Amino acid sequence: xxxxxxxxxxxxxxxxxxxxxxxxxxxxxxxxxxxxxxxxxxxxxxxxxxxxxxxxxxxxxxxxxxxxxxxxxxxxxxxxxxxxxxxxxxxxxxxxxxxxxxxxxxxxxxxxxxxxxxxxxxxxxxxxxxxxxxxxxxxxxxxxxxxxxxxxxxxxxxxxxxxxxxxxxxxxxxxxxxxxxxxxxxxxxxxxxxxxxx
Numbered sequence: 648x649x650x651x652x653x654x655x656x657x658x659x660x661x662x663x664x665x666x667x668x669x670x671x672x673x674x675x676x677x678x679x680x681x682x683x684x685x686x687x688x689x690x691x692x693x694x695x696x697x698x699x700x701x702x703x704x705x706x707x708x709x710x711x712x713x714x715x716x717x718x719x720x721x722x723x724x725x726x727x728x729x730x731x732x733x734x735x736x737x738x739x740x741x742x743x744x745x746x747x748x749x750x751x752x753x754x755x756x757x758x759x760x761x762x763x764x765x766x767x768x769x770x771x772x773x774x775x776x777x778x779x780x781x782x783x784x785x786x787x788x789x790x791x792x793x794x795x796x797x798x799x800x801x802x803x804x805x806x807x808x809x810x811x812x813x814x815x816x817x818x819x820x821x822x823x824x825x826x827x828x829x830x831x832x833x834x835x836x837x838x839x840x841x842x843x844x845x
Contacts, residue, residue: 674797675789675827676836677805684708684785684806685723689730692783697802698731699777701768703786704738704745710810714747717809724752733775737767737784739791762786763794768801789824 678695681687684707692700705711708720727734735755738745742758749756755774760767772782783802786792787809796803808821831837 672831672836674794676797676803676831677789677793678783678802680805680828680837682807683720683809685717685719687785687804687806689726689732692732693730695783695802696781697783699733699735699772699775699782700727701735701737701771701782701784701796701801703762703784703788703792704736704740704748706787706808706810707785707792707806708736708752709748711808713810714744716748716751721752724754733777735771735775737762737771762791763798765795765799768795768799772801788820789827790820 679687679691684702692698702708709716724734735757736745736749736752737757737760739760739762740758745756745758755771757767757771757774762768768782768784772779779799779801783804784792784796785804785806786796787806789805793803793805828837
């Protein structure tokens, strides 16, 4: 009896999740997809009228729970600054980690962002004295970064995570994201030109 109830409960959760995805699928469609942040051509950002970037921390700028920023990412951020881009780190991580990396990069930050909430994104845009039309968010998760950006109406850029080691819950979410990306490509929600370097 207990086993049957468990199976029914799992099936009910699966069905509800599938229905949620179908109703909100467009909120999970990124504007662009790249292997990693430093592979996003600066000219491509300019083409889509972006001059402001809200960037996730873990697995986008640094490997999960690490503080060492890869040299290629530091160089890329420096090039963005030279080109006049405004940048802010927007992370769900604790302030002490975000602050340390923010200080090293000389970039403002917002911690404990609780993405997919749009409030911290609005706060970051205001902090940078920018606007929604010229802003993009870059991150490695559909259900936080991309969802938050699309809810706000800014451009969204999805990148592969820097590290494979993550929490078990995150690994489960990755499996779901992989299936969603495949579905989006199959249904032409994501066109080939959007799927750069993946």
